[in-house]
Amino acid sequence: MSSARLEVIERNCKGCSICVEFCPKNVLEMDVFLVKVARPEDCIKCMQCELLCPDFAIKVHDA
Amino acid sequence: MSSARLEVIERNCKGCSICVEFCPKNVLEMDVFLVKVARPEDCIKCMQCELLCPDFAIKVHDA
Amino acid sequence: MSQRYEIRFSGAGGQGLITAGIILAEAASIIEGKSAVQSQSYGPEARGGASKSEVIISDAPIDYPKATIVDACLAMTQEAADKYANGIKEGGLLLLDADYVQKTPVGNFKVYRLPIMRIAKVDVGREIVANVVALGAVVGMTGVVSREAAEEAVLRKVPEAFKELNKKAFNLGFEKGKELLN
Amino acid sequence: MSQRYEIRFSGAGGQGLITAGIILAEAASIIEGKSAVQSQSYGPEARGGASKSEVIISDAPIDYPKATIVDACLAMTQEAADKYANGIKEGGLLLLDADYVQKTPVGNFKVYRLPIMRIAKVDVGREIVANVVALGAVVGMTGVVSREAAEEAVLRKVPEAFKELNKKAFNLGFEKGKELLN
Amino acid sequence: MAYDYDKSIRPGKLPHIWCPGCGHGIVMKGLIRAMDTCGLDRKNTAIVSGIGCASRLPGYLDACTLHTAHGRAAAFATGVKMAKPEMTVICCGGDGDGTAIGGNHFIHACRRNIDMTYVIMNNFIYGMTGGQFSPCTPTGAKASTTPYGNPDPVFDISKLAIGAGATFVARTTAAHPREIDKLITMGIKHKGMAIIEVLDDCPTTYGRRNKFRSVVDMMKHLKANAVPAVAASKLTAEQLQGKFLTGILFQEERPEYCAQYAEVIKKAQA
Amino acid sequence: MAYDYDKSIRPGKLPHIWCPGCGHGIVMKGLIRAMDTCGLDRKNTAIVSGIGCASRLPGYLDACTLHTAHGRAAAFATGVKMAKPEMTVICCGGDGDGTAIGGNHFIHACRRNIDMTYVIMNNFIYGMTGGQFSPCTPTGAKASTTPYGNPDPVFDISKLAIGAGATFVARTTAAHPREIDKLITMGIKHKGMAIIEVLDDCPTTYGRRNKFRSVVDMMKHLKANAVPAVAASKLTAEQLQGKFLTGILFQEERPEYCAQYAEVIKKAQA
Amino acid sequence: MAKKVALLQGNQACAAGAMYAGCTFFAGYPITPSTEVAEELSISLPTIGGKFIQMEDEIAAMAAVIGASLTGAKSITATSGPGVSLKQELIGYACIAEVPCVIINVMRGGPSTGMPTGPGQSDVMQAMWGTHGDHAAIALVPSSVQEIFTETVRAFNLAEKYRMPVQVLFDEIVGHMRERIVFPEPGELEIINRAAPTDPPETYKPYDATKGQVPPLASFGSGYKFHVTGLNKAADGFPTTKAEYVDAEERRQVNKVNDHAAAIESNEEYLTEDAEVLVWAYGSTARSARYAVNELRKEGIKAGLFRPITLWPFPAKRTAELAKQCKAIVVSEMNLGQMIHEVERAAKGNCTVVGEFRVDGEPINPGQIAAKVKEVM
Amino acid sequence: MAKKVALLQGNQACAAGAMYAGCTFFAGYPITPSTEVAEELSISLPTIGGKFIQMEDEIAAMAAVIGASLTGAKSITATSGPGVSLKQELIGYACIAEVPCVIINVMRGGPSTGMPTGPGQSDVMQAMWGTHGDHAAIALVPSSVQEIFTETVRAFNLAEKYRMPVQVLFDEIVGHMRERIVFPEPGELEIINRAAPTDPPETYKPYDATKGQVPPLASFGSGYKFHVTGLNKAADGFPTTKAEYVDAEERRQVNKVNDHAAAIESNEEYLTEDAEVLVWAYGSTARSARYAVNELRKEGIKAGLFRPITLWPFPAKRTAELAKQCKAIVVSEMNLGQMIHEVERAAKGNCTVVGEFRVDGEPINPGQIAAKVKEVM
Ligand SMILES: Cc1ncc(C[n+]2csc(CCOP(=O)(O)OP(=O)(O)O)c2C)c(N)n1
Ligand SMILES: Cc1ncc(C[n+]2csc(CCOP(=O)(O)OP(=O)(O)O)c2C)c(N)n1
Ligand code: SF4
Ligand code: SF4
Numbered sequence A, B: 001m002s003s004a005r006l007e008v009i010e011r012n013c014k015g016c017s018i019c020v021e022f023c024p025k026n027v028l029e030m031d032v033f034l035v036k037v038a039r040p041e042d043c044i045k046c047m048q049c050e051l052l053c054p055d056f057a058i059k060v061h062d063a
Numbered sequence C, D: 001m002s003q004r005y006e007i008r009f010s011g012a013g014g015q016g017l018i019t020a021g022i023i024l025a026e027a028a029s030i031i032e033g034k035s036a037v038q039s040q041s042y043g044p045e046a047r048g049g050a051s052k053s054e055v056i057i058s059d060a061p062i063d064y065p066k067a068t069i070v071d072a073c074l075a076m077t078q079e080a081a082d083k084y085a086n087g088i089k090e091g092g093l094l095l096l097d098a099d100y101v102q103k104t105p106v107g108n109f110k111v112y113r114l115p116i117m118r119i120a121k122v123d124v125g126r127e128i129v130a131n132v133v134a135l136g137a138v139v140g141m142t143g144v145v146s147r148e149a150a151e152e153a154v155l156r157k158v159p160e161a162f163k164e165l166n167k168k169a170f171n172l173g174f175e176k177g178k179e180l181l182n
Numbered sequence E, F: 001m002a003y004d005y006d007k008s009i010r011p012g013k014l015p016h017i018w019c020p021g022c023g024h025g026i027v028m029k030g031l032i033r034a035m036d037t038c039g040l041d042r043k044n045t046a047i048v049s050g051i052g053c054a055s056r057l058p059g060y061l062d063a064c065t066l067h068t069a070h071g072r073a074a075a076f077a078t079g080v081k082m083a084k085p086e087m088t089v090i091c092c093g094g095d096g097d098g099t100a101i102g103g104n105h106f107i108h109a110c111r112r113n114i115d116m117t118y119v120i121m122n123n124f125i126y127g128m129t130g131g132q133f134s135p136c137t138p139t140g141a142k143a144s145t146t147p148y149g150n151p152d153p154v155f156d157i158s159k160l161a162i163g164a165g166a167t168f169v170a171r172t173t174a175a176h177p178r179e180i181d182k183l184i185t186m187g188i189k190h191k192g193m194a195i196i197e198v199l200d201d202c203p204t205t206y207g208r209r210n211k212f213r214s215v216v217d218m219m220k221h222l223k224a225n226a227v228p229a230v231a232a233s234k235l236t237a238e239q240l241q242g243k244f245l246t247g248i249l250f251q252e253e254r255p256e257y258c259a260q261y262a263e264v265i266k267k268a269q270a
Numbered sequence G, H: 001m002a003k004k005v006a007l008l009q010g011n012q013a014c015a016a017g018a019m020y021a022g023c024t025f026f027a028g029y030p031i032t033p034s035t036e037v038a039e040e041l042s043i044s045l046p047t048i049g050g051k052f053i054q055m056e057d058e059i060a061a062m063a064a065v066i067g068a069s070l071t072g073a074k075s076i077t078a079t080s081g082p083g084v085s086l087k088q089e090l091i092g093y094a095c096i097a098e099v100p101c102v103i104i105n106v107m108r109g110g111p112s113t114g115m116p117t118g119p120g121q122s123d124v125m126q127a128m129w130g131t132h133g134d135h136a137a138i139a140l141v142p143s144s145v146q147e148i149f150t151e152t153v154r155a156f157n158l159a160e161k162y163r164m165p166v167q168v169l170f171d172e173i174v175g176h177m178r179e180r181i182v183f184p185e186p187g188e189l190e191i192i193n194r195a196a197p198t199d200p201p202e203t204y205k206p207y208d209a210t211k212g213q214v215p216p217l218a219s220f221g222s223g224y225k226f227h228v229t230g231l232n233k234a235a236d237g238f239p240t241t242k243a244e245y246v247d248a249e250e251r252r253q254v255n256k257v258n259d260h261a262a263a264i265e266s267n268e269e270y271l272t273e274d275a276e277v278l279v280w281a282y283g284s285t286a287r288s289a290r291y292a293v294n295e296l297r298k299e300g301i302k303a304g305l306f307r308p309i310t311l312w313p314f315p316a317k318r319t320a321e322l323a324k325q326c327k328a329i330v331v332s333e334m335n336l337g338q339m340i341h342e343v344e345r346a347a348k349g350n351c352t353v354v355g356e357f358r359v360d361g362e363p364i365n366p367g368q369i370a371a372k373v374k375e376v377m
């Protein structure tokens, strides 16, 4: 499996931290009001973060 | 069983003939716009006529 | 015929008197080209009871569309007579069903009686055409529209299968009505 | 103090700035017996975003209840500063959160910066009292109500268990605010 | 023998306005018997209706009677009951009133499970306005606004009530007069929202258009097609075609609304 | 990989107005995916809502969008669909909009079985007006108008829809995003009235008052308490306490309303 | 070729007028005395492939009418007082969202349920002020069966032209009476259809004032994707709270009617040139008034009749002129004084304004109008 | 003892006023910007054993309020424009059935959904004319938090005294702003309760005009059995279509207010004695107007303020007098011209009447009023 590229659309992110908490691999972290991709290498592209983000603010791309 | 006295309140009767048709003993008859007690002696006091009259127009009394 | 002629049909709901009024108005306005307005009573609850239908006929346009003082009035039942046989012009005409109206309304008008229901049932053969018998009689007595116009209006209103029946009813009514005047 | 003094608190929804405005208005009107009117913005949808609370204080009755030209303005976030740091009187006062407002609004007023959120979090120990820190600072800087009245108003508003915390927050804000003026 | 309805009817109000053969009169008599059976004090009984022929019922009964606006009976009644829970509250009205314009109040009263008894007279039509189809008019039937046959599916009122949360739901017909008062009695005694649907007849606007030769025909139809719910399980789907189940269709115990609100008051006063 | 939502969103409309963590955004994404799956031509798709946070959804989508009045979505949508049956019509809105003020239109759209898909976002509260209780707020919960705990029983929206006659009824939650689009897709393909209830969250007005520490808590709650309807039969009533069934809850085939009306036209023109 | 004539009820003529105008959608809820409008359309609409739907209530009917209109269908509903009251919120929606539609109100007596089968004219102020918020209103008040036909056609025309709801109000008397009507040939009466957008879908804005005071309205399902809302909005149809947009929109929506009041106005004057006393009446009452004027003239009294056919926008200019000319105006209406408020306002104290009212379920008769005229002479 | 004071929102003061007036029943449906009235009452009503119920919609709320009032409970609902529009049919019901109740309308912007969080004063004509049919209306328009309290009390008093719905309308600005309020002691403000019947249950008639223009209303569950309907009815409450009964009832119900207009009227005048230009304004706009008048006086301009607190019945007499005294009247309202119609009517052409309006969601500021006054000087 190719690795992932995680794109955060900062303009849209409202910092709800849903993606952070539901990521099974602990890839994401909160940085005050914004999400931060902390460990992209751990991503298994399960899409949970993208599916659950209410704000169209995170996208999981093939690297 | 004592015999029945059938009272028709003419003021109320609208001549719908429900009582006539549902009387199991054919006691009643229609007389143009009004019901008429034709064969009171046949009445078995089943109360159908009184129960079904929509107009509070017929009463079954003990004779 | 005077400028403005007012006719009231009254009877029990379901006797077809609204239709009688409509036919008369059609005869006058559609066939004869006069002005006519038909209106009817809507009881407080439109449930059973007495009903009335009024027709105003005039050579001139009709402004006020309600009856002011009627020239001719028909009452098919006692209740209708009690309720609606009023406001009749002095010298006007009141036609009653001879069998169904016992108490005759009093006033300065001429009262006529005709067993309309009985004629319909017995002579024409169907109670349901009593309204057409009544219409015939009223036309016969008042001449407010021509016999031909009224008959045509009746026939336009009924389906093919019932044309003969209604024609008979109308003409019988017309004749009997005319006779009454003699 | 002039006849009519207008103060605006602005920041992010949920930062408690409405409450700060209410406390100030209570200090002025309930404790000091002046006239005061507090009002606040209701966004088109009341969802998140920037919010503001305005207080007008006067010795005389207040007719027009909305801000005309504010004497003092607080902005806790950049969005609030962009949106609400306007209509400030010439020579008026604008207090910004030093950490959260980067771009400073320009105008003919004096700008002050205080790390309000940081003070609340670090010095007082709870971010949630940032609004009370801010209130303290504003009171310290403007003197629109007395320190005592404001403190009392704060304490009336909070449950017993939080009185000490809020007292600390208010007084720290007050001191820091006063210092800024030096 | 003869039942004494007179003490329940307001003096001088008979004959009523309903057409010859209209089933509403039969239902009214059943309601009177039920109120007597329950021993209701009329001074503390509110009877609330909307607008329609059926909704004219309260005017005849000697009680606290409230003839409201079209469709709003349940909502007015909720106000009466909430404000004075010690009163017995009975709603009544037609299928149109209760399920067309009044549908929302109907389902919410069911949801709240407020202690009322709602007698809904389903004659399959808007009678008062002259026979337009209602949400209960059978699909395909003729009404003054369905000259080509009714395209609309029907509400099963009882199913709707159950879906909305009513805790006592029963059905009978005008041809089963003894069941009317039996079920209404049970409804009144039930603590919570009770729906009693009575299928009845409107010879004037429904019967004629739909090939019933007379009101007696309609009554016979009601009588013939009623199947007691208890017996239905023994019948096949085919046998149940065109039939309507009668008797108690649903019953459960749930906290009653005014009682729940009494708890709120208790907490507020604590 | 990354789903292309952008082609469905009107340019410049993001970020949307919803609060951080509001579940409505998750539902909107599911709806977009479902519309794509069905290959809907947006020019011939009407998305109709009422008023409320959830009802703001249509404004973001590039289609024929109609933001109506509070509670009236289904009624407006019925007009659109009847007048132009060739359009795909999707309703959406909140629990308050759909089942409180809009309850009557909701049940009648179900009854008619008109071909629409109604996505109802049930966050158990009136979000937009600041957290008053809705007919779906759990009994006992806190809302701005239930300071002593909510005395009202709740609607089971799906049960109500079934009782009213809907022919496709399904439920899922915002914590089950893939199921959202799966069920909406089935709803759109279903010929008739399809109700898709999505349980979601309002952290701003419901969460805080009801001891959810964060929106994540609320999402976890939704995730933990969903029980697929197919699995429910294996569980005891006790085990089902406080759970909500998800998946397809009801499905049947009945004539669709516009098709029925096409028959009326045929007869009229014959 | 002789024109088609028939004896029709006013309500039937209304339905016929709707068909003539190109109406293809009706949604309603039955109510006396308007029901015949629905009944007629349930027969005739499907014959042309149009749609008739009976909704669960009047609110739903109004909603469906607006929804249908947005697909391009000329849409109508018919009701009476209680129904009109229920529709108020959505009438406002049609105003702000600028959706053409026609609302028929066959007026009966009384507030609330009142007297369902009795005539009234007591919903005329409601026609202007019934819904909350600022908005324009157009209301027409025909007084004969023929005029119900033509005014229903005109109502559709005005609705389409000005993109708004238009109300036609007639009292039960005109609605239920039967008179001869001569059907206009197709093409004989002008039929106006809403302006089609000239912009392509990509740049279309449904409320773009640069396209005119009444911007063109596209139809759902015609290739245009756009947004419609009841919130205050910008030219593109999306919500805004920006003061200048809101202001411009609100004013445009009211001015699109005010600025064309003269074009929308229609009235009939009878013997007004030399009138000393004016009877100001509409609907069936105007028929009584005309009768009365004729009688009065016979007696040598210089009476005249002003009969508004457009009630809203109010015919203020002509009323003001007549107020200057006449000694007195008798406003006669089947209510306790509604339009008389506007007549008084227009009269500016230039003449006596008195009312001759009636609210007992009976029509106002010519005699009472004549008596009142004599009283003020 | 010092009186209790507090800093309250207008909406909270409204709830407090209701409690003071003896209100025991609230039914409503949430809507911005009125919701705090409900929220407050949901807290306070049960503490006195009163009832708070959130209904399924505004119509249901109005229905419940009427139902509750018939049991004797002083009842209230609170809403905003869209909700008021929905309530119209049942407001008419409360009028014809003569059931006391109070309706709060916290006015927001725009027709339809409009601008929910923006202020407006555009429901003021609706308060009089919103429901179909003839009826009387009483509407109060407080302009401060304190006054919201007292006018809510007065609304209950008037409702009980005249047996009818009374509306209190205030704009979002007054509803949402916080000001000090001094709570009157119990007994300090007059509290009026509906007249109890003097007749025994056997002979009681709920609409018996021989008992006065406002016949006493018995309560359900108090031993009286009677009938209430929205149809036209006779003295005994049962439906009638008899012309003379209908006429008498309809007129009595309108006259019971008209005949007491002077007693119901309340207003504030500020510097009107020598005013040459009058600003006529109410609600929050009157506060701006007062500010403007003060500024104008400083410049030597003889401006004055007339502030109606009772909007309906309309203060026609005093407005007419002031029209004779002044050169011009500036009517300022947050709408596109509503009460100005009535001012014009009252002015009878005796002075110039101009409007200063605003509908963009922003308050009318003193500057614009002052500018308009200078313009007409
Ligand atoms: C708001 C409103 N809409 C419509 C009506 C007209 N209306 C009166 S009764 C009725 C239908 C009654 O039908 P139902 O409730 O079934 O009673 P029924 O007459 O059949 O007994 C209608 C539509 C009304 N009075 N008010
Ligand atoms: C006629 C009317 N009544 C009330 C309102 C106020 N209102 C707007 S949205 C809303 C509730 C929305 O709740 P819901 O539909 O559950 O959506 P949510 O905001 O929770 O997503 C209410 C009561 C209104 N706009 N119009
Ligand atoms: S795709 Fe899955 S693993 Fe990767 S960041 Fe998102 S949630 Fe975590
Ligand atoms: S879920 Fe979306 S909005 Fe929330 S923190 Fe993650 S990226 Fe931001």
Ligand code: SF4
Residues within 6 Å of the ligand: B004, B006, B022, B023, B024, B025, B026, B027, B028, B042, B043, B044, B045, B046, B047, B048, B049, B050, B060
């Ligand atoms: S009681 Fe029975 S048997 Fe006697 S008349 Fe009546 S129906 Fe016939």
Ligand code: SF4
Residues within 6 Å of the ligand: B008, B012, B013, B014, B015, B016, B017, B018, B019, B020, B034, B035, B052, B053, B054, B055, B056, B057, B058, E021
């Ligand atoms: S059932 Fe009653 S109304 Fe009908 S005919 Fe018999 S007695 Fe008369």
Ligand code: SF4
Residues within 6 Å of the ligand: C047, E017, E018, E019, E021, E022, E023, E024, E053, E054, E123, E127, E128, E201, E202, E203, E204, E205
């Ligand atoms: S119209 Fe029908 S429902 Fe009404 S009274 Fe007559 S039979 Fe009964």
Ligand code: SF4
Residues within 6 Å of the ligand: D047, F017, F018, F019, F021, F022, F023, F024, F053, F054, F123, F127, F128, F201, F202, F203, F204, F205
């Ligand atoms: S208030 Fe609730 S429903 Fe509304 S946007 Fe915020 S979280 Fe979502």
Ligand SMILES: [Mg+2]
Residues within 6 Å of the ligand: E094, E095, E096, E121, E122, E123, E124, E125, E126, E127, E134
């Ligand atoms: Mg019915």
Ligand SMILES: [Mg+2]
Residues within 6 Å of the ligand: F094, F095, F096, F121, F122, F123, F124, F125, F126, F127, F134
């Ligand atoms: Mg919700």
